[in-house]
Amino acid sequence: MFADLQARLAAVSAPEVERALAAHRVGIDGLIALLSPAADAMLAAMAERSAAITRQRFGSTMQLFAPIYLSNLCQNRCLYCGFSADNRIERRVLTIEQAEDEAAILHDRGFSHILLVAGEAPNRLGVDYLEALALRLRDKFAAVSMEVQPLSTGEYARLFKAGITGVAVYQETYDRGIYASLHPPGPKRDFDFRLATPARAAEAGMREVGIGALLGLADWRAEGVALALHLAGLRQHFWQTAFTVSFPRLRPAVGGFTALAPVSERDLAQLLFAMRLFDHDIGLLLSTREEARFRDGMLGLGPTRYSAGSCTAPGGYGNPALPGEQFAVGDHRSMDEVSAMIRQQGFDPVRKDWDPSFQLAVAQSRQVV
Amino acid sequence: MIHFISTFFRCGNRGLRHNGRHNGRRHQGISNTEYRMMNMKIICNGAKIAVEDELSLAMFLRGKGLDPDTVAVACDGAILARETYADLRLREGMVLEVVRFVGGGASC
Amino acid sequence: MLTIAGRTFTSRLIVGTGKFASSAVMQAAIEASGTGMVTVALRRVDLNDPGDDLMAVLDRRQYVFLPNTSGARNAAEAVRLAHLARASGAGDWVKLEVTPDPRTLLPDPVETLKATEALVKDGFIVLPYMNADPILAQHLQAAGAAAIMPLGSLIGTNQGLLTRFQLEIIIEQARVPVVVDAGLGAPSHAAQAMEMGADAVLVNTAIAVAGDPVRMARAFAAAVQAGRDAFESGLGVTAPVAAASSPQSGLGFLR
Secondary structure (H helix, E strand, O other): OHHHHHHHHHOOOHHHHHHHHHOOOOOHHHHHHHHOHHHHHHHHHHHHHHHHHHHHHHOOEEEEEEEEEEEOOOOOOOOOOOOOOOOOOOOOEOOHHHHHHHHHHHHHOOOOEEEEEEOOOOOOOOHHHHHHHHHHHOOOOOEEEEEOOOOOHHHHHHHHHHOEEEEEOOOEOOOHHHHHHHOOOOHHHOHHHHHOHHHHHHHOOOOEEEEEEOEOOOOHHHHHHHHHHHHHHHHHHOOOOEEEEEOOEOOOOOOOOOOOOOOOHHHHHHHHHHHHHHOOOOEEEEOOOOOHHHHHHHOOOOOOEEEOOOOOOOOOOOOOOOOOOOOOOOOOOOHHHHHHHHHHOOOEEEOOOOOHHHHHHHHHHOOOO | OOOOOOOOOOOOOOOOOOOOOOOOOOOOOOOHHHHHHOOEEEEEOOEEEEEOOOOEHHHHHHHOOOOHHHEEEEEOOEEOOHHHOOOOEOOOOOEEEEEEEEEOOOOO | OEEEOOEEEOOOEEEEOOOOOOHHHHHHHHHHHOOOEEEEEEEEOOOOOOOOOHHHHOOOOOOEEEEEOOOOOOHHHHHHHHHHHHHHHHOOEEEEOOOOOOOOOOOOHHHHHHHHHHHHHOOOEEEEEEOOOHHHHHHHHHHOOOOEEEEOOOOOOOOOOOOHHHHHHHHHHOOOOEEEEOOOOOHHHHHHHHHOOOOEEEEOHHHHOOOOHHHHHHHHHHHHHHHHHHHHHOOOOOOOOOOOOOOOOOOOOOO
16 A cells, blocks of 8 residues: 555645645545645645644644653563563553652643553553543543553443543554564554554544554655545544544664654654644644754644653653653653743643543443443 | 215325316215115225225225325324235224325425 | 445436426426436325326336425324335335424424434435534434435525535535435536535426426536536635745744
C-alpha cells in the first residue's frame, strides 16, 4: 500500500495542490495533494489556511496537559523505543501512592488535564491498577487520559466508568512490512489488533480517542494518508467521539535507534497543516519532544494541545534526577513558562476544558459494554 | 354472482388518483331465493355488505372485480396471508379491510 | 450504479406516482423518466368502483414498487401500513413517512425513529423520510435504515435545497445512500443535490403537475445524470475566502 501511495504522492502536480488549498472540503485526494512533495512550495499558503481554520474552530487558545509516566517496564522489544525490554535501563513501576504523589505535583503546578503513560506490562500494571488509580485521580483533575497497552472494549468500559475519559494509542507505523520488522514476536506484533484499538476505545464510550504515527519509521507522507484514512473510518462509525492526532517524532533514546525515514521540522509542519485542512475539528498535539522554538512558531498555525514541563521517567516529577526516561525531551520549559509564551503571542493557555462532574454523570448513565 | 350494493363508500384520501371510469351501479332486482342465499352481513372497508353463506374470501374479492394477488386484506384486525384467501370462509359480522397500491404519497 | 440494500438501479431518479392527471399520463411520464423505482401509497379499495389497478398500469417487472406509509401520523400507524404493504405483495421495502401535521407534512423525528427500529426488527428494508437533521440521520442509520431520505424543503413548495447546509453534513457522514426527497421543484434543484454528492433524488409533484409531465420527467432525468457526472468528475469547488497568493505567515522558525 505504501509503495502505491508513494507513487501517487510523487505524481501530484502544482494545480492539484492549489485546488486542494482552495477547496471548501478537502477529501482524501486533496489530502494526498497537500502531503505531496509538490505542496512544499506552497507551505506558507498551507500555514495560512491551517491557521484560519484552526482559529475559526478553536479560537485563539492552546490546551495544556502533562504526562505521568507510571512505569518504564515493558514486555515489548520495539527496536526504536527507550523502554524496550532489550535495553538495560533502571526499571521502575510506581505504586499507586507514588503515582498519586506525582499527580499531586502536577496538580500544584496547575495542570488539570493529565495523561497516564506506561510501558506495556499488563502483569505489573494492568486494568486493576489503572482502575484504582483513576478512581483516586478523577476528582482532582478535569480529565484523565491514558496511553498504555491496547485493551479490550470491556476493559476500556470499566476504566471509563472509573474516570478515564481519553485513550491514546499510536499505530507507530501503518506500513505492515516495516511494522513487522520493528516489532519482534510478542503481543505488540499483532498489527491488526493494535489498529482496531482506537475503535474499541470509542466503542466503550471513551470521550476522546487519540491516534498517531511515530514519525521517522516510514515515509511520513504515506503515513499521513494512512492516518487520515484511519481517522475518517473512525469518525464514520463513532460520530459521538472526539478525536485527536499526535505527531511524535523520533528523538534520541537509549538503544541508539536512528530514524529510517527522517522527518524534518518542515516535513512535520506540512503534515500537521495537511491534517488541519483535511479535518477542521481534529485536535492536533505537539509534545515536548519538539523544541521550544518550533512549538512557539507553530502556535496558532494548527496545533491545539501542548504538553508542558514533561518528565518521561517514572517518578521524575518528584525526583528529576531519576534516570530511565523514554526519550530526551526537546522543550524543557515549565507549565508557567509555556503559558507565558502562549499569552505573549496573544493566545489563551487553557488548563481546564472539562469537569469531572460531567464525567460522573456520563459514566453513570452509560451502559457498560 | 349478483352484486348487492348497500352503502356508497367514499374514499377521500389525499393523493388518491381516480380513473375516468363512469361511477355507479344500478340497483338490481333479485328474487327471494337469491336473497336467502345472501343473508350474511360483513363489514368491508367500513361499509356493511351482504354476502353469500360459505363464500370464500378469494371468491368475494374476485366478485368485486379485484385480483386477490394485488390486494392486502386484514380480517378483524389481523393481516391475512395470501395463501389463506381461498380457504377462508366469510362469517357473519367479520370486519374486513381491503387495501391496495394507488398512486400517491404525502412526500412528493 | 445506485445500490440500496444490495439492489442496483441504473437510474438515480426515483419518481412518485401521485397527482397525475390520468394513469396514462403517469405511465408515460414514468417511462420517460427512466426510473427503476416508483413510490406508491396504500389505500382502501373502493368496492363500488375498484377502478384501475395501479399494478396493471405499471409493470412490476420494470419498476420496483416502493410502498410509502403516507397517511401515518405515528409509528404504530406506519408499522401497520408497512405490514399491509408487505401483505399486498410489494416485498420488504418500505418508504417510511410519518407526518402528523397535515399542514406542513413535516416528518415526525421521534415516531420515525421508533417505526424504523420496529420495522427493521420485523425484517423490512426501511427507507425513512426525514427532516435534514444530521443527528437524526445518525440515529436512523444506527437503527438499520437501508437509506435515508432527507427533505430539501417542504413538500409541494418547490423551494429546492433550503436545507443544503445540513444536507452537506448528512451526505458527508452517511454510511448508507442518501436520497434527497421533497421540495425539488426544478431539474436544477435535482442537479444541485447530485452535485453535492447525494446518491439519488425523489421527485413527484414537479413532474406530475408540469404542463408537459412527460417532457419534465425527461428534463429531471437529464439533470440527475448531469449532476452525478459533475460530482464524479471532481467539481472545482469554490473557496469561502480567496486563497492568498503571497501569504504573511512567517515560517522562518522552521529548521
